[in-house]
Amino acid sequence: MLRLASIIPARRTVVTLVCLVFAGIAEGLGIASLLPLVTLISDGGSGSGSTAQALAFVRSLGVEPTIGFFLLVLVIGMALKAGLVLFAMHQVGRAVADVAVKVRLDLIDALLAARWSYYVRQPVGRFANALSTESHQAGEAYNQAALLTAELIQVATYVTIVMAVSWKLGMLSLGVGLVMVLTLNRFVIVAKRTARKQNRHLKRMIGGLTDLLVGIKPMKAMGRHARFQALFERDAEVIRRAQRKQSFARHATKALQEPILALCLAVGIYFALVVWELPAGEVLVMSLLLARTVATIGKAQQGLQAVRIAEAGFVSVADAIDVARAARETAHSGARPTFDLGAAMRGVTFGYDPERPVIANATFEIPRGLVTTITGGSGAGKTTTVDLLLGLNEPQSGEVLIDETPLGDLDIIAWRRMTGYVPQDLILFHDTLEANVTLGQPEFDAADVARALEAAGASDFVAGLPEGLKTVVGERGARLSGGQRQRIAIARALIHRPTLLILDEATTALDPETEANIVRNVVELARDTGLTVLAISHQPAWARAADHVVHLAEGRVVSVDRRAAE
Numbered sequence: 001m002l003r004l005a006s007i008i009p010a011r012r013t014v015v016t017l018v019c020l021v022f023a024g025i026a027e028g029l030g031i032a033s034l035l036p037l038v039t040l041i042s043d044g045g046s047g048s049g050s051t052a053q054a055l056a057f058v059r060s061l062g063v064e065p066t067i068g069f070f071l072l073v074l075v076i077g078m079a080l081k082a083g084l085v086l087f088a089m090h091q092v093g094r095a096v097a098d099v100a101v102k103v104r105l106d107l108i109d110a111l112l113a114a115r116w117s118y119y120v121r122q123p124v125g126r127f128a129n130a131l132s133t134e135s136h137q138a139g140e141a142y143n144q145a146a147l148l149t150a151e152l153i154q155v156a157t158y159v160t161i162v163m164a165v166s167w168k169l170g171m172l173s174l175g176v177g178l179v180m181v182l183t184l185n186r187f188v189i190v191a192k193r194t195a196r197k198q199n200r201h202l203k204r205m206i207g208g209l210t211d212l213l214v215g216i217k218p219m220k221a222m223g224r225h226a227r228f229q230a231l232f233e234r235d236a237e238v239i240r241r242a243q244r245k246q247s248f249a250r251h252a253t254k255a256l257q258e259p260i261l262a263l264c265l266a267v268g269i270y271f272a273l274v275v276w277e278l279p280a281g282e283v284l285v286m287s288l289l290l291a292r293t294v295a296t297i298g299k300a301q302q303g304l305q306a307v308r309i310a311e312a313g314f315v316s317v318a319d320a321i322d323v324a325r326a327a328r329e330t331a332h333s334g335a336r337p338t339f340d341l342g343a344a345m346r347g348v349t350f351g352y353d354p355e356r357p358v359i360a361n362a363t364f365e366i367p368r369g370l371v372t373t374i375t376g377g378s379g380a381g382k383t384t385t386v387d388l389l390l391g392l393n394e395p396q397s398g399e400v401l402i403d404e405t406p407l408g409d410l411d412i413i414a415w416r417r418m419t420g421y422v423p424q425d426l427i428l429f430h431d432t433l434e435a436n437v438t439l440g441q442p443e444f445d446a447a448d449v450a451r452a453l454e455a456a457g458a459s460d461f462v463a464g465l466p467e468g469l470k471t472v473v474g475e476r477g478a479r480l481s482g483g484q485r486q487r488i489a490i491a492r493a494l495i496h497r498p499t500l501l502i503l504d505e506a507t508t509a510l511d512p513e514t515e516a517n518i519v520r521n522v523v524e525l526a527r528d529t530g531l532t533v534l535a536i537s538h539q540p541a542w543a544r545a546a547d548h549v550v551h552l553a554e555g556r557v558v559s560v561d562r563r564a565a566e
């Protein structure tokens, strides 16, 4: 509840609360007028105790306490209450939308600002659920919390009135209300637990399904997709059982309140008529007050139950935001990087588990304007080296230097903007070829796109497509061949004229001739524009073209060949 309060728009909440308090007072006045009204109707206006005081109070205001006067107070009180509650709920409706949107934007902001190691540990599908279901539930939690507040204010109003009429009756109402709340609290706890359980398993289902769909092709190809059905069925069954239990808990809370209320009424009426020997008219009104007080306490308990149910989604998405925020990248400020000399690794050691280094005391240069190729066997640490160079991972010891300045002292975002990067596991977005190259940035025109495609050796195949640049590439680029995807990814990395182009096994899917063309284009770019190239490759084409070859084995630099660079 407190976490929910921290994201609620404060001004709107205050306005809502003030309206609800005044609505409570208006309703209180309306209901309080019933007692003198009944007295006037039944015994002509004398009354006893609090009724007599109420009549005297009205007379002291210079108003004659007639039946018409109290009927007017009743109608005005109730009308005022309705108007104020309507206004308050209108505010709540707007706040609900604000809360859901705020949670979604906070989540997206936290996710985009997180450091690379964070994404590696997260199942992607988890965020789809957080963005849709859980964020929606956060809004619902606010809605239910507002309704609960309204009900609690109503409880306070009724208790005040009942206490003013008779403190014994007030204590009786509170006592019975308390017994009811404590007896039925079990169902509130069940509702909360089952809501959390449903949420957990739904998250697992969505996460698992997203993962499966991303890698569905080999599963289909090997005919092994069907076995996943059983895994989802297990989660679905848990959700079904939890939902049933939750439904029962909600209905039980409501249904069992009624007999408790009936019992309370019977006891109340008995005490009033037989023990305290109060007049029948007053007892009637008091019974009404008692019934409404206890019923309002019951409604508040149902409200609490609804909050507990909706809260499960909110807690889950709030946790996701907290975890992502804790993994926020910090080194965003610092000096603007230059690249006059090039980059270097000096005695860099890094391990995903610090006890087991993947890169050990690596030292080598990436000189400006030259083509450097890193070679080495699978798992030697080539991609990890690139991640260190881009500041996606930080060394445990040693330094990554850009123009002799440690990366940690530089504006890391500005540094990354100076690079063009084609990863090993490249992914295209489900959009047009053009959007995949420009990434939707409006500063690139048709000439920029044509230049990048040409350098990436993609112009001919794009021109041959019926819809050309407007061709939609399908999910993760599935409608293109592996080699075509690689060329589009290279064009994307070149369009913003990077200072350093990083190609991580970026031409592995190409035939030797196409690869040779791309290598030639990139080398020419390096010669003509001063572009620095870092290519990770097992392919002989890149080793042949390189000015500088760094060979890695088990995370160690075993040789540096500066053939052409000398």
Ligand SMILES: Nc1ncnc2c1ncn2[C@@H]1O[C@H](COP(=O)(O)OP(=O)(O)OP(=O)(O)O)[C@@H](O)[C@H]1O
Residues within 6 Å of the ligand: 120, 352, 353, 358, 376, 377, 378, 379, 380, 381, 382, 383, 384, 385, 424
């Ligand atoms: N996120 C990660 N968490 C833990 N270990 C990792 C992670 N990424 C890579 N590794 C491990 O680090 C080592 C180096 O991996 P890296 O991807 O850098 O190798 P590589 O030389 O690029 O290999 P390949 O040529 O097969 O792509 C491997 O043993 C790998 O299992």
